[in-house]
Each structure stands twice: as C-alpha cells, then as structure tokens.
Amino acid sequence: MVVCTLCSCYPWPLLGIPPGWYKSDAYRARAVREPRAVLAEFGVTLPETARAGLGFDGRDPLSRPARCAPGGPRAWSPMRWPRWSPATAMIGTGLPRERGAS
C-alpha cells in the first residue's frame, strides 16, 4: 500500500490525478497504523499470514502489483499499467484486474 501521510504526494506522471480518498485525512492518518482496517473499507481482506507493507517496497519495487496481474507477470509491463490497472491496484488498496472487468 502506498500512502503519503505528510502531503498526499502521488506519482501523477505515471498514474494521473489521484483519487479523492487518497488525499483524505482519514486515509493519510489511518493507512500507516491500521492498514488492514482501511483495506477492509475497500473490500479487500488480507489473510493473517499476509504481510502488509506500507510505503515503497524497496525489496520488490514496481513489480509488486504485477505478481497477481491477469495473465501473470509476463503479460504485464509498465507500459501497460494504465490499461491493466485501476489506481487502487497501483496504490495497493485493490487487486489488479483489466480495466472494465469486474
């Protein structure tokens, strides 16, 4: 999950203008302290065994959303992010899926 608690900064050259909730006090204040409760508000439930990482994942940069992308990682290059991934998947509050698919 990605959050900026200090100023809501966001990689808009890559992802466009951020969703309103990303800039909200509630997301900025809570995502670092209770990420699982925040994810539940997006309809995402993490298993107990999953590790929630907040911020930039230095061990696996940029490839993180690709691991669970449709077609697997090979089908998924950064050039196709805008098509494949809603902003929630890139921010980490949703799972990757083809845009428009449910």
Added chain:
Amino acid sequence: MTRVHDMGGRFGDGPVRPEPEDALRFAEDWHARALAVTLASGALGQWNIDRSRHAREKLAPQDYARFSYYEKWLAGLADLLVETGVLSTDDLAGAGVDGPHQLADRVLTPENVAAALARGGPADRDSAVPVRFKPGDRVRTRARAGNARVPGGHTRLPTYAQGALGTVLRVHGSHVLPDSAAHGLGEAPEPLYAVALPATALWQAPEHGGDEVVLDLWQSYLDPAP
C-alpha cells in the same frame, strides 16, 4: 512536534470513503484550474517543491483543517507568491498595477506543458556525503522528528516514526535534503534510504505484529543501532 499536516497514525478521522474507479478526478471545475495555476506558477522558477510543500503545511492549523485539498494549494500558493515578491497583496486583491510582469518571459505556455511535466523535478544529485549504511543495517530514527535546523521547518521524517528501530532495505543514492532546500539553505544532497519500520516499533497497539511501514528517509534522520 512538527505541524498540523503530520497526521500519520492520528485517531478519530472515521472511515475512508472510496469513490468509483470512473469517478471524476476533479470534483469541481475550479480544482483543475487550481492545479494548473499552481503548476504554471511553479514554472516561474521562484521556489522549489520542498518550499511549496512547506507553504501548505505552515498554514494555520485552523485553516489547514477546514480547507479542502485544492484550497490548501491555493492558500499556500498565495503565500508563496507574496513571500517571493512575484505578486503583492494588492495584486491578489485585484488592486495592483497593470502592465507586463518582470517574469512574463518565463510564462508556461500551453504547448510547453507536456514537456515540462515529462521533465519532472528530479532530486537525485551527486554528493560528497559518504554513504553510511547498507541494506540490512539496523538503524534508529532521530528521537525528535522536527527539522533539526529550523524550528517548525520542513522535514520528511513523520512524528509517528521518530525514535524507531528499523532496517535499511535499499540505498536510493543521494538526493536533495528537503529540510534544507525548503528554507533556502541549499540543496545539501545526502544519501536516501528505504527503511523498514515494524508496526511493533511504531504503535502502542499494532494492528498486526508482522506488518511494517517502509519509509524513504535521509541519512541525517538516522543513527546506527545495535
């Protein structure tokens, strides 16, 4: 203490309310104009991104709390324009003197917007400051999160992460130090690291013991830890 913007970990904000994926990114027409005016003003070259962030975070707490996101942008921008002498308070009130502005030749014209955005504002720099840590090193963040040189000044070490033990994940190279650049004290580039801070080191009652926050932190925010 830092300032009102430093809200990570705060209690009492209520639920996050996700909007549909296809929701309009600009809830109001003027939000797009506020973004455009802010970008165009930044292109005048009178301040850097760290100073513009500080302009928003040093708004009065009462204003910061009641302003919407783009109201904060406009309020910070108005302060910056006056502080740097680009405009006067008379100008902002519509009572200024008309005529060509001294910065008119720096105006960001529509055909140059895409290229300016694509250039971005890279903050990586060469630095003479030796790299002190490597991946796997244990570190402790500074005991007090505030700007070490300017009381109430800009910093990227959040209060919730002060005095915490963590582990270096990655060395990002050297980058402009926001704590210095925001206050006209020079870019002072130094090494920047991704540091993993376990939830158990940050919160009185961690939601899940295995979770962690990964923060990008400058070298001067960190001390070695056993």
